[in-house]
Amino acid sequence: MLAHPQTLAEKLVARAAGRSFVRAGEIVTARVDLAMMHDSGGPRRVAPILERLGIGVWDPARVIVVTDHFTPAGDSESARILDLTRRWVAANDIGHFYDMRGISHVVVPEHGHLTPGLFVVGGDSHSPTGGAFGCFMFGVGATEMAGVLATGEIWLRVPETIVVAFEGRLGAGVVAKDMMLALCARLGMDGGDYQAIEYRGAAIEAFGMEERMTLCNMAAELGAQVGLIAPDAATTDYLRRAGTDAGDVATWRSDSDATIRTTHAFDAAALAPQVAAPHSPANAAPVTAYGPTAIDQCYIGACTGAKLADLHMAAAILRGRKVAKQVRLMVAPASLEALNRATADGTLAALTEAGAILLPSGCNACGGYGIGVLAEGEVCIASTARNFKGRMGAASAEVYLASPYTVAAAAVAGRIVDPRDLLTAPIA
Amino acid sequence: MPNNRAWIFGDNIDTDVLAPGRYMKGGIEELARHCLESIDQRFANEVAPGDYLVGGRNFGMGSSREQAAQALKHLGVAAVIARSFAGIFYRNALNLGLVALVCRDVGRIRANDALEVNAAAGRIVDKTTGETLRCEPLPAHLLAMVQAGGLVPHLEQRFIRSMENR
DSSP: OOSSOOOHHHHHHHHHTTOSOOOTTOEEEEEOSEEEEETTTSHHHHHHHHHHHTOOOSOGGGEEEEEOSSOSOOSHHHHHHHHHHHHHHHHTTOSEEEESSBOHHHHHHHTTOOOTTOEEEESSTTGGGGGGGTOEEEEOOHHHHHHHHHHSEEEEEOOOEEEEEEESOOOTTOOHHHHHHHHHHHHOTTTTTTSEEEEESHHHHTSOHHHHHHHHHGGGGGTOSEEEOOOOHHHHHHHHHTTOOOOOGGGSSOOTTSOOSEEEEEEGGGOOOEEEOTTOTTSEEEGGGOOOOBOSEEEEOSTTTOSHHHHHHHHHHHTTOOOOTTOEEEEOOSBHHHHHHHHHTTHHHHHHHTTOEEOOSSSTTTTTSSSSOBOTTOEEEESSSOOOTTTTBSTTOEEEEEOHHHHHHHHHHSBOOOHHHHHHSOOO | OOSSBEEEOOSOOBHHHHSOGGGTTSOHHHHHHTTTTTTOSSHHHHOOTTOEEEEOSSBTBSOOOTHHHHHHHHTTOOEEEESOBOHHHHHHHHHTTOEEEEOTTGGGOOTTOBEEEETTTTEEEETTTTEEEEOOOOOHHHHHHHHTTSHHHHHHHHHHHHHHTO
16 A cells, blocks of 8 residues: 555656655646747747846757747748747757647657656647646646746646546547547536546557547646546557657556546447537537538648548548538648658548648648638538637638548538448448 | 626637637737627727626636737736636736636626626625625735736746845
């Protein structure tokens, strides 16, 4: 019996706070191992604050900057922001800079930066993605980030842990995005209560890292501070391919007698593909509940919807088929690496031969910053994480959220349909 | 219209309606003009300095973009009062010097009621209805940071002190 049983979240915060153990509810100050930011919330926002303070970056080797929001520059203001970003990175001797290589949440793990046990802050709300690697990683605003860059520290309240367990196996055509949309509907957009969500169960263990990233990323949609998955052999394998040693992964798991606030248990096999209606991920229902909803645009993009695994899902539907005439399908691979690997294994050709339009790797239309946005009254189905009113363009545009399987199926049918029917049907 | 009046919004007000992505590349002046426009066309034009924004549950959910809080401050909003806040927005608001108060009884405040707020005491007086509502008081150290204008002035003091001690 351990003297101080702890959750994974508590262990991670304790390490960063230089303590042997911490308890949920305590307010502690943690040393930051890595700080990640992008072109929107990064240099253009933090540089003026650091200048005002007359102080440099506490440890440039621990800072990662990624350009993904205003890339590639579509107007002079975007170009100015990107130029400012590049100049600040050079002037401050920043350790790691990924310029137009894809979306931060995907590019950073691809380059092996996220190893189990790290305490990481990200200047973006989807930063909990790092929890898939057993990192305590969470999103902060730019002023808070400036404080981290100045001091290398941040205060936090140690979160309680909410366990979300998926036992059993998912059916064919049902994936991490479906789990998350179902969870948003079940727990609500504040069900995470700025605590830690720890995903467990056989269905989670069976996932590769990219599906785990989707789960942890969208802990943000549940209002959690972090989403966590205990690292295992899949983590070690992924990191080895990224050129990094995962270290002692067995350390980073919750003790069996640690205090858990709540456990939500689900049967993975019972889950159907989900679609979230406008304007909230919490408006999710099984795809079978939707009537023939006509679609103008299908969008496969974003950190939760265009990684290599996501592109494989889309290709499984689109290979040998054609995008419906009245629909436009846009695909923005989440990273250059995803694009290269999808090119090498034939996935990309399956998409573009079906009629998909390839967009550059980056955030693009997801947050409405870049290309692919919607006109007034248009209807879109997207593999992104959020469908808030006006987010992807015009305020009256309607965005449905779904997995890449379901988005691709809608592209073929021109309306929302159950992707499982296309996965099993012979190609006409 | 009275001074210090309440603007009422519902649950889950997100950062995309507070700070729409399509205006994020510009400055805060332009962004603030579009604050909440997709759900309330009047707000950005008619809100007066000293007014209060009253939300429901999970106010400020979504993005970490602190312009969501900064736009409200730029428009002169004296405080956001909500049933609960999304974690990142809450920290951003305080870091930018915008008072954010948790009040379980926000449902008792009506649109355009005149409010008087004491963040240190955790008290909201609805002068229109005469009712006094309790809210969670801001801890002294956070209130001091907010009153100093946020985290940056607070850090300024810290670094100036450390320079002087060298």
